[in-house]
Each structure stands twice: as structure tokens, then as C-alpha cells.
Amino acid sequence: MLGAVFFLCALVIIVRLFYLQVVRHDYFMSLAAKAQDAYRELEPDRGSIFVRERGREYPIVTNRTYYLVVANPSKVTNPGRVVDTLSTVLDLTPEEWPSIAAKLSRRSDPYEPLWRKVTKEQVEKIRAAALPGITDVRESYRYYPEPGFSGQLLGFIGYSDDRRVGRYGLEGYFERELAGAAGSERGVADAYGRPLAIGKRSVQEARDGDDLVLTVDRAVQIAACDRLRQGVETFSAQGGTVIVLQPSTGAVLAMCSVPNFDPVLYSEAKDPSVYNNPAIFEAYEPGSVFKPITMAAAIDRGAVKPQDVYEDSGEIKLADGKRIRNSDLQAHGLQTMVQVLEKSLNTGAVYVVTKVGKEAFRRYVQDFGFGKPTGITLDAEVAGNISSLDRRGEIYAMTASFGQGITVTPLQLALAYEVLANNGTLMRPYIVAERRHADGTVVKTAPQAIRQVITSRTASTVTGMLVQALEGAYDHKAKLNGYYVAGKTGTAQIADPAGGYGEEVNHTFIGYFPAYKPAFVILVKLDRPTKVKHAADSTTVIFRQLGEFLVDYFQLPPQR
Numbered sequence: 001m002l003g004a005v006f007f008l009c010a011l012v013i014i015v016r017l018f019y020l021q022v023v024r025h026d027y028f029m030s031l032a033a034k035a036q037d038a039y040r041e042l043e044p045d046r047g048s049i050f051v052r053e054r055g056r057e058y059p060i061v062t063n064r065t066y067y068l069v070v071a072n073p074s075k076v077t078n079p080g081r082v083v084d085t086l087s088t089v090l091d092l093t094p095e096e097w098p099s100i101a102a103k104l105s106r107r108s109d110p111y112e113p114l115w116r117k118v119t120k121e122q123v124e125k126i127r128a129a130a131l132p133g134i135t136d137v138r139e140s141y142r143y144y145p146e147p148g149f150s151g152q153l154l155g156f157i158g159y160s161d162d163r164r165v166g167r168y169g170l171e172g173y174f175e176r177e178l179a180g181a182a183g184s185e186r187g188v189a190d191a192y193g194r195p196l197a198i199g200k201r202s203v204q205e206a207r208d209g210d211d212l213v214l215t216v217d218r219a220v221q222i223a224a225c226d227r228l229r230q231g232v233e234t235f236s237a238q239g240g241t242v243i244v245l246q247p248s249t250g251a252v253l254a255m256c257s258v259p260n261f262d263p264v265l266y267s268e269a270k271d272p273s274v275y276n277n278p279a280i281f282e283a284y285e286p287g288s289v290f291k292p293i294t295m296a297a298a299i300d301r302g303a304v305k306p307q308d309v310y311e312d313s314g315e316i317k318l319a320d321g322k323r324i325r326n327s328d329l330q331a332h333g334l335q336t337m338v339q340v341l342e343k344s345l346n347t348g349a350v351y352v353v354t355k356v357g358k359e360a361f362r363r364y365v366q367d368f369g370f371g372k373p374t375g376i377t378l379d380a381e382v383a384g385n386i387s388s389l390d391r392r393g394e395i396y397a398m399t400a401s402f403g404q405g406i407t408v409t410p411l412q413l414a415l416a417y418e419v420l421a422n423n424g425t426l427m428r429p430y431i432v433a434e435r436r437h438a439d440g441t442v443v444k445t446a447p448q449a450i451r452q453v454i455t456s457r458t459a460s461t462v463t464g465m466l467v468q469a470l471e472g473a474y475d476h477k478a479k480l481n482g483y484y485v486a487g488k489t490g491t492a493q494i495a496d497p498a499g500g501y502g503e504e505v506n507h508t509f510i511g512y513f514p515a516y517k518p519a520f521v522i523l524v525k526l527d528r529p530t531k532v533k534h535a536a537d538s539t540t541v542i543f544r545q546l547g548e549f550l551v552d553y554f555q556l557p558p559q560r
Contacts, residue, residue: 044180045140047209047436049154049170053218060149060218061171061263063140067123071104071112075133079104082131089125090115117141144263146218150225150256152277153216153431155379156263168275170212170431171263172379177435180209208438215251215433215445220244223549224254228524231542232258237507237529241278241410242546245521247418247512249447250427252376253520255279255411280374280381283407287492288327288344289508290403292462293416294352295341297364300458303355306465309334310351318395324350327491341488342469346402353401354394361397362389367453368416369426370408376429384408403490410508414523417510420463420486421518423456425449467515478511478540480547482558486518487511487543489535494528504528507535509543514559520550 049061069086076082083100086092092100103112116139118126123136142157155169166175183206224242232240244254257278261269269275276282298304314331316324326332326346332339340348353361365371371386385407388396399405411429419426428448435443454462466486470478475489490508493501507526512518524539524546532538550556 042183042185042204042206043137043139044182044206045208046142046157046180047174047178047211049178049212049214051214051216051218051221052433057213058146058218060144060146060214061154062143062145064143065120066116066139066141067118067120067136068116068139069114069118069123069126070135070137071114072110072133072135073104073107073112074110076104077132081129082134085126085129085131086115089122089129090118142263147262148225148260149221151261151263151266152257152275152279153255153378154263156266156275158266167266168379169277170214170378173377174210174212174432178209178212180438181207183207210438211436212432213434213436215246215253215431216255217253219553220550221254221256223553224546225256225258225260227542227545227549228256228258231524231526231538234541235507235526235529235531235538237526237538239278239527241282241523241525242542243279243410243414243521243523244546244550245414245418245429247421247427247518247521250415250418250429251433251447252429252431255431276380277378279410280376280378281409283382283384283409284506285406285492285495286403286408286413286508287490287506288346288403289413289488289490289492289510290406290408291341291344291349291401292420292466292488293365293368294349294356294361294401295337295465296420296454296458296462297361298337298352298356299461300364300454301356301360304337304352306337306461308337310348311335312345312347314347316347316350316398322395324398338465338468341465342472344489349401350398353397358389358394358397361401362386364453365389365400365406367426367451368419369450370406370412370416374409374411374415374429376411377432381411382409384412403492410523410525413508413510414521417487417512417523418521419453420459420466421512421521422459424452424454424459426451426453463515470511475509475536475540477536478509478543478547480513480544480551482560483513483547483551483556484515484559485511485513485547486515489540491533491535505533507539509535509539511543511547513547514556516559519554519556520547522546 046063048059050057051060079101082104083097086100087097100114103114106112153169155167155171157164157171158167166172166178183204185203224244228240228242239258241257246253259274261274312332312335314326324346335348365386370384372383373381388405389400396405415429428450430445433445463486466488467484470485470487475487478485478487487510492506494504494506496502507529510523512521522543524542526538529538
């Protein structure tokens with residue numbers, strides 16, 4: 001009887017072994033393979049961003065290495081010990097423990113991120129604890145050696161689900177190039193889920209991201225931002241923008257706006273609109289800084305000459321009863337075209353645009369680059385709006401002649417003045433001088449001429465008019481000792497959403513110097529200043545301060 005019992009037991013064991021080893025062989029081999037599988041994503045290093053100063057390169061965005069602690073909950077044998085160890089090493093609060101415990105309880109999930117930005121010292125202590133099912137992954141985080149450099153220019157690293165991606169500015173526009181491509185490593189794992197050196201192993205190497213070297217000059221950028229911040233405070237403005245261009249190439253030497261934000265603390269910004277770069281995102285009615293564009297179109301067509309005169313009666317009456325008046329509400333009698341710019345006469349701009357003709361004026365405005373993005377390699381650029389010039393009626397060209405009824409970006413305006421400074425040629429703006437691939441190859445940006453907008457003779461003529469106008473006009477505060485400056489101010493009323501214009505204004509000054517061999521185009525804009533009424537008393541001051549810095553920094557020889 002006892003022998004029969006043993007026989008039956010042995011038979012059951014044999015049948016069970018046959019079932020497990022033969023019938024279910026493939027299934028359990030698959031489970032074993034999965035249990036021993038080790039997969040690790042190899043993260044590429046994100047590309048760095050550099051600027052130059054006197055021939056040296058300085059990183060303004062680079063990386064610092066941290067670690068991500070990861071769990072495979074199915075292999076965690078003692079969740080309580082994991083929580084205790086991480087709490088001690090990472091100095092976690094009791095309020096932070098439950099989130100880790102919750103992730104460890106998800107037994108069916110093979111990958112649970114537990115904690116980010118763990119230092120090398122901390123991760124070594126966690127490794128020493130030999131916690132089954134706990135591994136770590138190296139991660140790079142952005143580091144900004146130059147705080148306050150310009151958040152809108154650089155952008156920041158945000159999250160899309162669990163993936164870090166570039167947002168806004170350079171980080172957003174060059175996301176794919178900066179990010180590189182992840183690699184992977186697959187092999188055999190030990191009981192703790194860590195890769196073993198033995199067994200089959202396959203590796204696909206990560207491809208690191210490109211480095212960017214900017215056209216921005218470090219010293220010029222710092223000076224521009226400092227002068228702008230001081231100007232915003234001095235003139236009680238809500239914000240402002242400064243752009244410095246190299247007219248012969250289209251290279252951006254500085255681009256700064258206030259208010260700014262810290263890319264590290266981007267989530268703490270009270271208003272997300274601060275992420276947008278006002279130089280390319282905020283289109284506005286420019287006001288009188290547009291008058292030189294109108295004058296250039298007329299001179300280029302032969303419609304007027306600098307010493308031509310018209311009778312300024314102080315206002316122009318339209319067929320519908322509306323009136324266009326000078327900003328000073330005065331009549332000035334006989335005035336030359338130079339005096340139209342010198343005294344910033346709205347009636348003079350209207351006189352000039354009627355000589356040009358609406359259709360020809362619209363074509364010139366488009367050729368100067370207004371109404372479409374400039375193509376600069378920064379995220380979220382807008383086109384502005386000149387669609388009013390497509391409407392029937394002469395009124396739209398008349399108001400546009402002195403910068404009302406159309407909207408433009410600060411960068412578009414700076415580039416239009418660059419046409420005047422560059423013998424009539426519009427250049428494509430660029431801010432990235434080089435892209436350096438991980439394999440060592442370098443792609444350099446070559447200056448690119450877009451089109452000849454006006455003749456070289458027209459550009460020279462308008463430059464002379466602007467110099468003459470600035471010498472004895474409202475804008476004299478922009479003068480630089482030893483140099484001729486060509487430039488114009490604009491005090492532009494801000495359109496009321498309900499219609500018409502309110503009391504608030506924007507101030508703009510755009511100038512270039514040395515006028516007859518220009519090295520720089522500078523735009524200065526202040527948003528809604530309240531301390532002074534006219535741009536001639538605000539933006540000209542900032543222009544002069546920045547101009548004096550540039551003269552000293554680049555050691556420009558005097559022109560006069």
C-alpha cells in the first residue's frame with residue numbers, strides 16, 4: 001500500500017515536470033529571458049550654446065550631469081528598505097515618501113522613475129546599498145553660467161510627458177539639432193536588475209547634440225541689457241527691447257528685452273507671455289520711425305528730392321471729414337523733405353506717399369521686409385500686419401506713411417534701417433554663426449543678401465538726410481561725439497482695442513553709425529514710458545549710452 005502511494009506521488013511529479021519542461025518549455029524560457037533582460041536607454045549630451053568676446057568663446061548654456069533613480073517594481077524585494085534608503089540619502093520629507101511607495105507598488109510596470117537630479121555622491125550611496133530592482137540613469141541638465149543673459153533669446157527646457165524638450169528661443173527652434181539622438185544598451189541583468197558583463201549584449205551608441213556658436217558678442221549683449229534695464233527704470237516704462245545688428249552681414253550682435261525670465265526658474269514666471277521674445281513676437285504700430293522708409297521709396301522712384309518743398313498747413317482734410325494733423329498740431333509753412341524728417345511732420349509724410357502712389361508704396365513696404373517673418377532662427381516669430389495697404393482707399397497708405405494702421409516687429413524695423421545703412425540691400429538676419437556636429441564637422445552661416453530694395457544712391461541720399469535732420473532736430477540727444485549718426489525717433493500712440501488711440505505711447509529710436517561707413521544698426525524701444533512724453537528724450541539717451549560703449553569697445557576711429 002505504501003509503495004503504491006509513493007508510486008502515485010512519483011508519477012504526479014514526473015507528469016508535472018513533463019508539463020513544465022516540455023509542454024510549457026517555450027513559455028517559461030520566454031519568461032526567464034524577460035526576467036534576465038537588461039535594457040538601458042543611453043541619453044545623448046544636449047548641445048551647448050556659446051558666444052564670443054574678443055576672439056574667446058564663452059558657454060552661456062551647457063550641461064551638468066545628474067542621475068535619475070529608477071525602479072523595476074517586480075524585482076524590488078523590500079519596498080520599505082528602498083523608501084528608507086532614498087529618504088536618508090536624498091534627505092526627503094515625510095510628505096515625499098508616499099509618492100515613492102506608490103510607484104514601488106506598481107508591480108506590473110518594469111520602469112518607474114523615482115527621483116531626478118540626484119548627485120553623483122548621492123547615487124554612489126544608493127548603489128552601495130545594493131537595493132534589488134533599483135538602478136540609475138545618467139541625465140544632463142541645463143546650466144547657465146551667465147545669469148540674466150536673456151531668457152527670451154535662449155528659451156528653456158520643458159517637459160512633454162516625461163521627455164525633456166526645448167521651448168521658445170534657440171532651445172525651441174533648434175530642438176532636434178541640440179537634442180541629438182538617444183541610443184540603447186540591451187543585455188543580461190543580475191538579480192538586482194543591473195546589467196552584467198557576460199551574455200549577449202547589443203549597443204546602439206547615442207548621438208550627442210550639436211553645439212551652437214552665436215553671432216552675439218558677450219560684452220555687447222551685457223552692455224545692451226544693462227542700458228536697457230536702466231532705461232526702463234529711469235523712464236518708468238513697462239518694458240523695452242534693444243537690438244544691435246551688423247549692417248553689412250545681418251549678424252545679430254545683441255538682442256535683449258525687459259522684462260526677462262530665468263530659464264532655470266521658468267515655471268515661476270507669473271505671466272507665460274514673458275517667454276516670447278518681443279523683438280520678433282510683439283508687433284506694434286511704429287509711428288514716425290517709419291517716415292524714412294516712406295521717404296526712401298519716394299526718392300528711389302524719383303518722386304521727390306531732398307530740397308523739394310511743400311506747404312504745411314498743419315493738417316490734411318479727407319473726403320469723409322477726418323483730418324490728419326501734425327503731432328505738434330502746428331502749421332509750419334514751406335518745408336523741405338529734410339525738414340519733414342527733422343520736424344517729423346505727418347503732413348509731409350502724407351505729401352510724400354501721394355507722390356509715390358499707393359501701389360508702388362505697398363511694394364516698397366513689402367520689399368523692405370514688412371508683412372512677413374524675417375526668417376531668423378528663433379522660435380515664435382510673427383509677420384506683423386500690413387494688410388491695410390491692400391484695402392481700397394488712399395487713407396490707408398496715408399496713415400501708414402507715418403507708421404499708423406500697420407504693425408511691425410522691432411527686428412523688421414531694424415532690418416529696414418539696415419537697408420539704408422547697407423547701400424540699399426536687405427540682408428537675412430542670423431544669430432547662429434556656427435553649428436558644430438558631434439563628429440567634429442562644422443556648418444558655418446554665410447551672410448545672405450535677400451534683395452536690392454533701393455539703389456545705393458537712394459540709400460546714401462536718405463542717410464545724408466537723416467544725419468542732417470538729427471544734427472539740429474528733436475533727436476539731437478542721440479549724437480555721438482566724433483561720429484555722424486543717421487537715425488529717427490518715433491513716439492507712437494497705442495491703438496485702443498475699442499477703436500481709436502489712447503494716451504499711452506511707445507518710444508522707438510533707430511540709428512546707425514558711423515553714418516557713411518556703418519558698423520552698427522541699433523534699435524531701442526520702450527513700452528509705455530511715463531516719465532517723459534517723447535522718444536527724443538528717452539530712447540535717444542539709451543542709444544547714445546550704448547553707442548559710446550560700442551565706440552570704446554571696438555575702438556572705432558573718429559569720423560569727424
